[in-house]
Amino acid sequence: MESRIITPGPYRATKLWNEVTKFFRAGMPLKKHRVHFKLYANCFTASEAIDWLHHLLKSNSNFGAEVTRQQTIQLLRKFLKNHVIEDLKGRWGSEDLDDNNALYRFPSTSPVKPVPNRHPLWKRSSLENVFKERENLFKLPHFSRRTPKKPDFKVEQENDVCETEEDFVNDGPKELSKKDIEEIWGNITLIHLQKILALPSLEEVLNPAQINPNHIMYNMTHTSKHGVVVLEEKTDDLPHWVLSAMKCLANWPRNNDMSQATYVGFERDVFRTVADYFLGLPEPLLTFEYYELFVNILGLLQPHLERVAIEALQLCCLLLPPANRRKLQLLMRMISRMSQNVDMPRLHDAMGTRSLMIQTFSRCVLCCAEEVDLDELLATRLVSFLLDHHQDVLQVPCYLQTAVLDHMQYLRRAHVKVADGVPAYYFCKQISKQEFEAQRLTTSQAAIEELLENIIKDRNLSVKDKKKKLRQFQKEYPEIYRSRFPTTESEAKLFEHKPTIKQPMLVLKKPKFHSIRY
Numbered sequence: 236m237e238s239r240i241i242t243p244g245p246y247r248a249t250k251l252w253n254e255v256t257k258f259f260r261a262g263m264p265l266k267k268h269r270v271h272f273k274l275y276a277n278c279f280t281a282s283e284a285i286d287w288l289h290h291l292l293k294s295n296s297n298f299g300a301e302v303t304r305q306q307t308i309q310l311l312r313k314f315l316k317n318h319v320i321e322d323l324k325g326r327w328g329s330e331d332l333d334d335n336n337a338l339y340r341f342p343s344t345s346p347v348k349p350v351p352n353r354h355p356l357w358k359r360s361s362l363e364n365v366f367k368e369r370e371n372l373f374k375l376p377h378f379s380r381r382t383p384k385k386p387d388f389k390v391e392q393e394n395d396v397c398e399t400e401e402d403f404v405n406d407g408p409k410e411l412s413k414k415d416i417e418e419i420w421g422n423i424t425l426i427h428l429q430k431i432l433a434l435p436s437l438e439e440v441l442n443p444a445q446i447n448p449n450h451i452m453y454n455m456t457h458t459s460k461h462g463v464v465v466l467e468e469k470t471d472d473l474p475h476w477v478l479s480a481m482k483c484l485a486n487w488p489r490n491n492d493m494s495q496a497t498y499v500g501f502e503r504d505v506f507r508t509v510a511d512y513f514l515g516l517p518e519p520l521l522t523f524e525y526y527e528l529f530v531n532i533l534g535l536l537q538p539h540l541e542r543v544a545i546e547a548l549q550l551c552c553l554l555l556p557p558a559n560r561r562k563l564q565l566l567m568r569m570i571s572r573m574s575q576n577v578d579m580p581r582l583h584d585a586m587g588t589r590s591l592m593i594q595t596f597s598r599c600v601l602c603c604a605e606e607v608d609l610d611e612l613l614a615t616r617l618v619s620f621l622l623d624h625h626q627d628v629l630q631v632p633c634y635l636q637t638a639v640l641d642h643m644q645y646l647r648r649a650h651v652k653v654a655d656g657v658p659a660y661y662f663c664k665q666i667s668k669q670e671f672e673a674q675r676l677t678t679s680q681a682a683i684e685e686l687l688e689n690i691i692k693d694r695n696l697s698v699k700d701k702k703k704k705l706r707q708f709q710k711e712y713p714e715i716y717r718s719r720f721p722t723t724e725s726e727a728k729l730f731e732h733k734p735t736i737k738q739p740m741l742v743l744k745k746p747k748f749h750s751i752r753y
Contacts, residue, residue: 245439417448464561471558513599523604567625
C-alpha cells in the first residue's frame with residue numbers, strides 16, 4: 236500500500252500513529268485458521284502480522300528501511316495495548332505478544348487517537364503574545380538564503396507613507412546593545428526555519444520561550460578547525476575516559492593509547508562503556524523541549540527534499556545547548572567511522588555494525604519526555620539520516636551569519652525624521668514576494684550598470700584590456716550593453732581620444748620599376 240507523506244505540522248507523531256493504524260487495518264490479509272479442530276475466520280497469526288507490518292514500515296517513506304523486526308514486534312504490542320488488535324477471546328490491554336502462531340483479530344471499531352488542538356507544554360494566549368512581540372520588534376523584508384547586501388525596505392510611519400528622501404536625516408551610526416544582537420540572531424534563525432519548513436507559523440511546533448539566542452551565537456562562533464563546538468566550561472564536556480574510549484573505537488585498530496592492553500572482546504567492552512554513558516544521560520542530545528520540532532523535520536526526509544531537510548536540521552541543531560551539540564557531533568563522527576570501518580570486529584552476533592549503532596544510540600539522540608508510541612521508529616529514522624549526512628547537518632551555515640551581519644549593518648544606519656524638533660522613528664514593513672523580486676531585479680541591474688561604467692572610466696586599463704572586458708560584458712549582458720551603446724558610433728567615441736600608433740615604415744628605399752617591354 237502506497238505511503239502518504241505526513242507533512243510538517245503540530246502533533247505529527249500522533250498523525251503518523253493514526254496513519255499506520257489505518258494502513259494496518261485496511262491492508263493486513265485476514266484468513267481462516269484452525270485451532271484445536273475449531274475454525275476461526277477473519278484472523279491472523281502474530282508472525283503473519285509481524286511479516287506484513289515489517290514490510291509496510293520498511294517501505295513507508297515516513298520510517299525507512301532501518302526498521303527492525305524487533306521494533307515491529309514492539310509496535311504490535313502497543314497495538315494490542317491500545318486495542319487496535321485483540322486476541323480471539325477479545326482480550327487486550329497488555330503487551331503480551333510474541334513472534335509465534337497465536338491468533339489475533341481486529342475489533343469492530345478501531346480507536347483513532349484524537350489530535351489535540353494545542354500543545355500541552357504552553358498556552359496559546361502567551362504563545363501568541365510572544366510571537367506578536369517578535370513581529371512588532373523585528374519586521375523584516377522577504378528573506379532568501381542569499382540575502383542581498385543592501386536589503387530594500389518599504390518605510391512607513393504609523394499612518395503616513397514617507398515619499399521623499401529629504402524627510403530623512405542620518406542621525407549617525409547606531410550602537411546595538413547585546414539584547415539587540417541576541418534578538419537579531421534569534422529572529423533571523425526562526426524566519427529561515429519557518430521558510431524551510433513551509434509552515435504558516437512555528438507556534439505549533441516550537442515554543443519561542445525555549446529559544447536561547449546565546450546558544451545560536453556560541454554554536455556559530457566557537458568551533459574548531461573541524462567544525463566541532465569548543466566549550467569554555469570543561470565541566471560540561473565529555474569525561475576524559477569517554478573521549479578516550481570513543482577515540483579508540485573511531486580509530487580502530489589504530490589505537491594510540493598502547494598502555495591499555497587488549498584482549499579478546501576488548502572492543503565490545505569499550506563500546507559498551509560508551510553506550511552506557513550516552514544511554515545514562517538525563518535527557519536526549521536533542522533535548523525534550525525540541526522533540527516536536529525534530530519530529531516535524533522527519534517529514535522532510537524524502538529523496539527530493541534531502542537538501543531541504545539538511546538545511547532545516549542545520550538550523551535546529553544550532554538551537555541546542557553547546558554541550559549537547561558537541562556531544563552530538565562527536566557521537567556521530569564516531570559511529571560514522573565505525574560503520575565504515577571494514578576492520579572493525581563484529582560487535583553483535585545478530586546485527587551489523589551500522590544497524591547496531593542506530594539501534595543503540597537512537598533513543599539517546601531523540602525521544603519524548605512522555606512516551607510516544609512511535610518514538611523508537613522516529614528516532615531510528617532520524618539517526619539513520621544523521622549518520623549519512625552529519626557532516627553537512629552539523630556544519631555552520633554561512634548564509635545565516637551573512638544575513639545577521641547584513642541586518643546589523645542596516646540597523647546601525649539610524650533613519651530619523653525630524654518634525655518640530657522631535658525625532659519620529661520609522662519601522663520597516665514587510666513587503667510581498669512580488670515586490671521583493673521586482674526590487675531585487677532593479678537593484679541587480681543597477682549594480683551591473685555600475686560595473687559597466689567602472690570598466691569604461693577605469694584609466695588603469697589599457698585599450699586592449701578595456702576592449703576585451705567590454706566584449707565579455709557585451710556577451711554576458713547584451714541588453715544592458717545595448718542601452719549604454721545603442722550605436723556603433725557611440726561605442727567608437729569611447730576610444731577616439733586615444734592617440735593612434737603610426738604604422739611602421741616598412742619600405743625605406745624608393746622602389747625600382749623595371750620595364751616590361753621586350
